[in-house]
Amino acid sequence: LLAAAARGERHDRALWTATAAATGAAGNSTALVGTPETVAKALLDYVDIGVTTLLIRGYDPLDDAVGYGRELLPLVRQELAHRAGGGGS
Known part of the structure; x- marks a missing residue:
């Protein structure tokens, strides 16, 4: 590192x-x-190389968890669903 x-x-x-x-x-x-879109793409880059488990946290755990749930994770889930043929929601 x-x-x-x-x-x-x-x-x-x-x-x-x-x-x-x-x-x-x-x-x-x-x-x-970066933006939620940039970070979502970065997380998906890790998925693409075989990473199956990610630990994400910020410096303000509660507020960051809320933000991830509202902004970041829906983007990741949408793209994963799209890739799986589900088209996302």
Whole structure:
């Protein structure tokens, strides 16, 4: 993680590693940053490479969970349903 952070603050579509560099990669020290659409696409990129479980949380757990449920997760679910032939809802 520190090696990735040393190469730059942003990687792939939305992975931001500046916190890892600042904290010595202690704890949860990376973030996906951007609009809900950008972060949803980034999460789907991980699905595309075989990731089956993701842990997402923010710095304000309750408000962030509400925001994820309202804005982020519906976009991810819609795209996964579309890919599965369900067209999303």
